[in-house]
Amino acid sequence: MPRGNITVSTISGEAYELTDRNSPDILDPINSVKDHSFLNKVTPQDKGRMAEHWRQYSSGNITPGNDDQAFEQFRDSIHNGDTLVFLQSSELDAAAVNSQVGSSQSNSSIDSSPIDSQDQVRKNQQKESKQSSFSSYSIKQSDSEDSMSPDSDKHKAERWQQYQERGGEWNYERWSNVYERNMLKAREAHKAVDDYHKTLGWGKREQTVDTVVDGEVHARRLDIADIGDLRGIEFKTGYQTANQANLWEIRRDASLVDSGWDIEWVFAEQPSKPLIESLESAGINYRIGV
Structure with a gap:
């Protein structure tokens, strides 16, 4: 897998972290998700992000614009076990998470839509x-x-x-x-x-x-x-x-x-x-x- 981690979301609200299996950040590889069917439900936006991430960091020679080819190579790296998958959160956690962090104030302003806010919650918290x-x-x-x-x-x-x-x-x-x-x-x-x-x-x-x-x-x-x-x-x-x-x-x-x-x-x-x-x-x- 390319260097670094990337977090992606599915259309049903789950968020997953994709990580190089040799990354020192991995605390416990055995907790990785073995069911990769979520790849069929990755949001179109995050599918594009995965493709761009692959082109940017992989050694493969993929020309810009070939998102489908880059995504397929990323998906193959997951199926082959070179990339590990960890569940970050699901949509079911959003209400509970929001009640925990809703009163916290950001130390710098960022523009975000309601969808962005949900994505941020999913990125910020773990499934309970x-x-x-x-x-x-x-x-x-x-x-x-x-x-x-x-x-x-x-x-x-x-x-x-x-x-x-x-x-x-x-x-x-x-x-x-x-x-x-x-x-x-x-x-x-x-x-x-x-x-x-x-x-x-x-x-x-x-x-x-x-x-x-x-x-x-x-x-x-x-x-x-x-x-x-x-x-x-x-x-x-x-x-x-x-x-x-x-x-x-x-x-x-x-x-x-x-x-x-x-x-x-x-x-x-x-x-x-x-x-x-x-x-x-x-x-x-x-x-x-x-």
């Missing part, structure tokens, strides 16, 4: 059943992260065990290669946050606070925070998309903002448009470039 499962896993990770060094053999062994317990189908060599790449990215990201923290003159690194989402208390670990002054920063390196992990962080940060916190996301490079829209909908400030 999937989100609940992901939330539990996220907290399980957060609770255990401080118990061992991320680069230790014990850490790797525990992550491998967790992957197997969740039904992971990869063999150890394949899983290990992805793990090592993720650890390298984590080390580079950690240094980038340390460097940025030194320029601020306030706050402490890796501060964990409690926040309430849907009536339940969840932990939120901020890259930089001054808990007394209710200020926090989430620092992002690399190309960032509206993936599961980021959307879950946004939900918790939106709760912090509602309780009086000043939260800012800082991106080292330009993030995806759906991710920016999600931050704006949640009333979270952001900065691009450091």
Whole structure:
């Protein structure tokens, strides 16, 4: 699949995220959607977006205007398993989602029609059943992260065990290669946050606070925070998309903002448009470039 993620919607209201199977953003490949019949119901607009995305990022030589050919190649990459599909949300979630984020104010104005607003809601939120499962896993990770060094053999062994317990189908060599790449990215990201923290003159690194989402208390670990002054920063390196992990962080940060916190996301490079829209909908400030 071409580099980067793309979110598409069907005429019946479901939203799906299409992701390169080797993307480090994928938390759990086994949760990918195996039923690809939704491709027959992708909106004409998003079918065109998929074709354009394929032409822009794939190595194939497809001339502009050949949308059908580009779309077919994109669809083949899904059927072949090179592209993984994750359900983001369905139209049934719209009312509940709207009640959660309707009072949040955007930090910059954008023009949108009612249809655009529904698409934005679908991009910004996860289907509740999937989100609940992901939330539990996220907290399980957060609770255990401080118990061992991320680069230790014990850490790797525990992550491998967790992957197997969740039904992971990869063999150890394949899983290990992805793990090592993720650890390298984590080390580079950690240094980038340390460097940025030194320029601020306030706050402490890796501060964990409690926040309430849907009536339940969840932990939120901020890259930089001054808990007394209710200020926090989430620092992002690399190309960032509206993936599961980021959307879950946004939900918790939106709760912090509602309780009086000043939260800012800082991106080292330009993030995806759906991710920016999600931050704006949640009333979270952001900065691009450091």
